[in-house]
Amino acid sequence: MFESTDLAAVWLTLKLAAVTTTLLLVIGTPLAWWLARTRSWWKGPAGAVVALPIVLPPTVIGFYLLVAMGPNGPVGQFTQALGLGLLPFTFAGLVVASVFYSLPFVVQPLQNAFEAIGERPLEAAATLRASPLDAFFSVVVPLARPGYLTASVLGFAHTVGEFGVVLMIGGNIPDQTRVVSVQIYDHVEAMEYAQAHGLAAGMVVFSFLVLLALYTLNPTGRRK
Amino acid sequence: MHPLAKKLLPLALLFAGHATWADEVQVAVAANFTAPMQKIAAEFEKDTGHKAQLSFGGTGKFYAQIRNGAPFQVLLAADDETPAKLEKEAMTQPGSRFTYAIGKLVLWSTKPGYVDDQGEVLRKGDFNKLALANPKLAPYGLAAMESITRLGVLSAVESKFVQGENIAQTYQFVSTGNAELGFVALSQVMKDGRIASGSAWIVPASLHTPIRQDAVVLANGKGNAAAGALMKYLKGDKARAIIKGYGYDL
The missing domain is CATH 3.40.190.10 (Periplasmic binding protein-like II)
Known part of the structure; x- marks a missing residue:
């Protein structure tokens, strides 16, 4: 029932979501930590920028990314100066876009988890002569595990569900930028409804199972 | 019914049927x-x-x-x-x-003087990407594909394809400069009977199905x-x- 192009799209989507989630956890951890603990004036603006992709339509993000990453855009000039070429129509470009697009879904659960932990466990760790880095990995990370679970699942699932941004900067290249959501769209447009149903139903089942796992493993959601 | 109304009714119906509204x-x-x-x-x-x-x-x-x-x-x-x-x-x-x-198909670039009037630029192949509409979905994409095939350059340019889901998106890829070259509709780049910007080659109608x-x-x-x-x-x-x-x- 699935064509080889469908399976290629599924594989590419999983790869994109995995790379994006990994990068987001690496970038999101210090960012969320800073947001959770800073008293700086910048906390408000930074938090707002992180949350932007939740409210902006994907067309706005896709359009600005296309322009910014193009040959005349600031990002495009930067990547060209580094000898990397242009990002649109490449897998790397999709990763950059997805990291921005799914950022709040990773940062916000982590930030909530860090805020819930508070100062006291760290103070206790400090009295035991733990270095701040040691304290972070042996005290904060284990305490924030539900936050990390939520962040990973939401970051991954949100990237799998991405469509508008990929459509606008992807260029529909097999094995590079043709993800499942775009493939479904093409099937529908080409009136190949049977193939569209196969992939679309798969997406519904996948999304349900992911969220079910999240709510079962993490019944309280965020920690109070 | 009032006799006058009786006389006016067909007239009113006539206007209604005529739908001048x-x-x-x-x-x-x-x-x-x-x-x-x-x-x-x-x-x-x-x-x-x-x-x-x-x-x-x-x-x-x-x-x-x-x-x-x-x-x-x-x-x-x-x-x-x-x-x-x-x-x-x-x-x-x-x-x-x-x-x-x-519709008329055109090979277009935002760079002035880049596209020649024979489409030789396709053979030179010194462009980063070639944008076209998805041939499965858009007639302009299909026409582009046919022209490329008939020109015998398919294998040379295929690796540079980027596809828009329709011709408007394909135009977007080229107009933002992300693709240096692309097949778009003449109607998109023509204004007052002239190519409004960049350089273009109007693909001869003999190269594709009308x-x-x-x-x-x-x-x-x-x-x-x-x-x-x-x-x-x-x-x-x-x-x-x-x-x-x-x-x-x-």
């Missing part, structure tokens, strides 16, 4: 016909008093929406297959279908005076002049 028509317009249709609709509204509500997009998407009860009364498709298919499925008003424009764009009144539009008036207007001199001004054949 302003009506509104919902039109689904192929993406490549966006600019000319906006102009035509403005003139149409001025001349007839009817109102035309325009929606722009890919013809395949419109097909799916129409099959699922979209409120469009007229479809201006990017091809002749979709209207014919809808006709076969009894989703149209029989006998209303006609070709309103024949892009016949058909219009049809949908089943929804039966009895809508504005729908009939719009079809008539599209065949009129004023509309045809606008359509030609954007580089379409008729």
Whole structure:
């Protein structure tokens, strides 16, 4: 029932979501930590920028990314100066876009988890002569595990569900930028409804199972 | 009934039947016909008093929406297959279908002097990407694919393909400079009978199947005076002049 192009799209989507989630956890951890603990004036603006992709339509993000990453855009000039070429129509470009697009879904659960932990466990760790880095990995990370679970699942699932941004900067290249959501769209447009149903139903089942796992493993959601 | 009313009633019915009153028509317009249709609709509204509500997009998407009860009364498709298919499925008003424009394909770059008037730039292959509309979905994409194949450069340029889901998106890829070269609709880059910016090669019609764009009144539009008036207007001199001004054949 699935064509080889469908399976290629599924594989590419999983790869994109995995790379994006990994990068987001690496970038999101210090960012969320800073947001959770800073008293700086910048906390408000930074938090707002992180949350932007939740409210902006994907067309706005896709359009600005296309322009910014193009040959005349600031990002495009930067990547060209580094000898990397242009990002649109490449897998790397999709990763950059997805990291921005799914950022709040990773940062916000982590930030909530860090805020819930508070100062006291760290103070206790400090009295035991733990270095701040040691304290972070042996005290904060284990305490924030539900936050990390939520962040990973939401970051991954949100990237799998991405469509508008990929459509606008992807260029529909097999094995590079043709993800499942775009493939479904093409099937529908080409009136190949049977193939569209196969992939679309798969997406519904996948999304349900992911969220079910999240709510079962993490019944309280965020920690109070 | 008052005797006078009795005399006036047929007269009133005559006017009602004639529908000289302003009506509104919902039109689904192929993406490549966006600019000319906006102009035509403005003139149409001025001349007839009817109102035309325009929606722009890919013809395949419109097909799916129409099959699922979209409120469009007229479809201006990017091809002749979709209207014919809808006709076969009894989703149209029989006998209303006609070709309103024949599209022209153009190889375009935003860089002035880059595209030569023979399309040799395709053979040189020193461009980063070649944008075209998805040949599976868009008639302009199919025409581009046929031209590339007939020129014998398919294997040379295939690795540089980037595909837009319709011709509007393909234009976007080229106009933002992300693709140095692309096959778009002449109507998108033509203004007042000239290529408005960059450089272009009008692909000879002999290289691909003609892009016949058909219009049809949908089943929804039966009895809508504005729908009939719009079809008539599209065949009129004023509309045809606008359509030609954007580089379409008729």
